Amino acid sequence: MSEPASGLKLGQNVPDFELETYDPVKDDFGKFRLQDQIAGKRWTVLFFYPADFTFV
Amino acid sequence: MGCDIITISADTKFVHLAWRKNEKELAAVRYPMASDPTGKVGRMFGVYDDNTGLNLRGTFVINPEGKLLNAEVNFYNLGRNIDELMRKFKANLYMTKKTNEACPSKWKDEGDKTLVNPGAKMVGKVHEALNP
Numbered sequence: 001m002s003e004p005a006s007g008l009k010l011g012q013n014v015p016d017f018e019l020e021t022y023d024p025v026k027d028d029f030g031k032f033r034l035q036d037q038i039a040g041k042r043w044t045v046l047f048f049y050p051a052d053f054t055f056v
Numbered sequence: 057m058g059c060d061i062i063t064i065s066a067d068t069k070f071v072h073l074a075w076r077k078n079e080k081e082l083a084a085v086r087y088p089m090a091s092d093p094t095g096k097v098g099r100m101f102g103v104y105d106d107n108t109g110l111n112l113r114g115t116f117v118i119n120p121e122g123k124l125l126n127a128e129v130n131f132y133n134l135g136r137n138i139d140e141l142m143r144k145f146k147a148n149l150y151m152t153k154k155t156n157e158a159c160p161s162k163w164k165d166e167g168d169k170t171l172v173n174p175g176a177k178m179v180g181k182v183h184e185a186l187n188p
Contacts, residue, residue, distance in 0.1 A: 022072035043059035
């Protein structure tokens, strides 16, 4: 495995990013933007996993 | 609890939809499932594996100001403990309110013993601070 390149350290501000989403509540596609979380004063938990249709 | 969980994999949003609708284990899932097909965000957090094109099992807690407060990364074959994630999240919330306290390893919930004003006086005296 190649070295995972991590630029982020604890205590750092996370650079803004945007990702397309599937939202099961609306049963529709949408977008997630970190900036929206900050604007809405919300905590965020990012939960990375290898792939759909596998064990998570 | 004022917190949004976002799951992220390299799959497209179309695959997320198909998986959510097919897998009965996911019937209760209500959080947005994000798609990071280029590994852009996975690389930023150091969990994207270029050799496999997949993300390791990384969990990251970001506070409302956008600051990264917790990081936990497991290899592919080790699942995460949701109780421990909840413990970390509750501890973060608590310490946001009580900025002069620290949550030790056995802290589970509000009311449990904390270390108050950890500083020079507590060096070598953590046992006494935890067991007054």
